[in-house]
Amino acid sequence: MLNRREALVGAAASLTLPFARANVQLPDTLRIVVPFSAGGALDGMARIFAETYRQITGRNCIVDNKPGAATTIGAAEVSRAKPDGSVVLWTTGGHLTNGVLMKKLPYHPINSFTPLTMVYSTDGFALLHRANGPFNSVADVIAAAKKNPGKIGYASSGNGNTTHVVGALFARNAGIELIHVPYKSTPLTDVISGVVDLTFIAPSSVMQYIESKRLKALAITGSKRAETLPDVPTFAELGMPGVDISAWIGMLAPPKMPAGVLQALFDGVAKTLAEPSFQTKMTGFGNKVSGMPPQQFSAYLEKELALYQRVLPPLGIEMDS
Structure with a gap:
């Protein structure tokens, strides 16, 4: 589904849910729970959205960083929140991989929430190496890795994170042994300096380092080449179509949200995503704005979760909950 733009952004604001519109007054403030530390790319995108949403809807909108426990602290808080349109979770595909890899997750990744929308997708995960390093392909x-098994390492943003999962898929598909080096935050500094050899990160988060010749991209996940990296082959082109994890940002609301509240909340979000200045900023980072309505997003999450339930267990990744 991520191989094409999920919704025509220009029409996003006109999308409606198949139930009667209610005259719902949302709370004055929308709190966006971001389960990542402040200052990173995902946090920055949330703040761009929050400011645009405030301008479009007139509601106050704040970003509340709740990092920790592989994003489950923030997610758990939203899963217990009142479904009145006052709070949403800003999350990634890692929300679903947690649902497969964590044995005692305190919530169901889909049923304990009300799917709201996919905000944007990005061009998969790029395999990155320092610009002056020995690997050019x-x-x-x-x-x-075959010559020196267990000597080549790849960094991730944490055990079980999607950046870990895609690296494990690469090693499995390539028939090689790589050392996994988990970080509590971004490993970019250590990859650039050569402390660790490789990492897998979405291009939208690292284009400045690629353009400044501090990193080089060797391949990327997905079925087609990234528009931002047209000279970088996909893993599918290289004979490894199984090396693929979808990269996206979505919004989840608390569970059992009334239909009228969901409609009112989605209306404001859709208008924000359709705002030209927001689109320009997102595409500038290599992101594809989505805006799919709740039912479509829910179906997408169900499909992705079923896929991960098939492909992730053989990787042997275990996560504490």
């Missing part, structure tokens, strides 16, 4: 990485 995926073949170079595979050859080095």
Whole structure:
């Protein structure tokens, strides 16, 4: 589904849910719970959205960073919140991988929430190496790993994070042994300096480092090449179509949200996503604005979760909850 733009952004504001519109007055403030530390790319995108949403709807909108426990602290808080349109979760595909990899997750990744919308998708995950490093292709990485098994490392943003999962999929599909090095935040500094050899990160978060020749992208997940990295082959082109994890940002509301509240909340979000200045900022980072309505987003999440339930267990990744 992420192989094409999920919704025509220009029409996003006109999308309606198949139930009668109610005259609902939402609370004065919308709190966006971001389960990541302040200052990163995902936090920055949330703040751009929050300011645009405030301008479009007239509601106050604040970003509330709740990092920790592989994003489950923030997610759990939203799963227990009142479904009155006062709070949403700003999350990634890692929300679903947690649902498969964590044995004692305190909520169901879909049923304990009300899916609201996909905010944007991005061009998969790029395999990155320092610009002055010895690897210039995926073949170079595979050859080095086979010659020196257990010596080549890849960094992730945490155990079980999607950046970990895609690395494990790569190692499995390539038939090589790589050392996983989990970080509590971004590993970019250590990858650039050569402390660790590789990492997998969405291009939208690292284009400044690629353009400034501090990092080089060797391959990218997805079925087609990224518009921002047209010269970088996909893993599918290289004979490894199984190396693929969808990269997206979505919004989840608390569970059992009344239909009228959901409609009113989605209306404001859809108008924000359709705002030209917001679209320009997102596409500037290499993101594709979505705006799919709640039912479509719910169906997408169900499909992705079923996929992860098939492909992730063989990787042997275990996460504490």
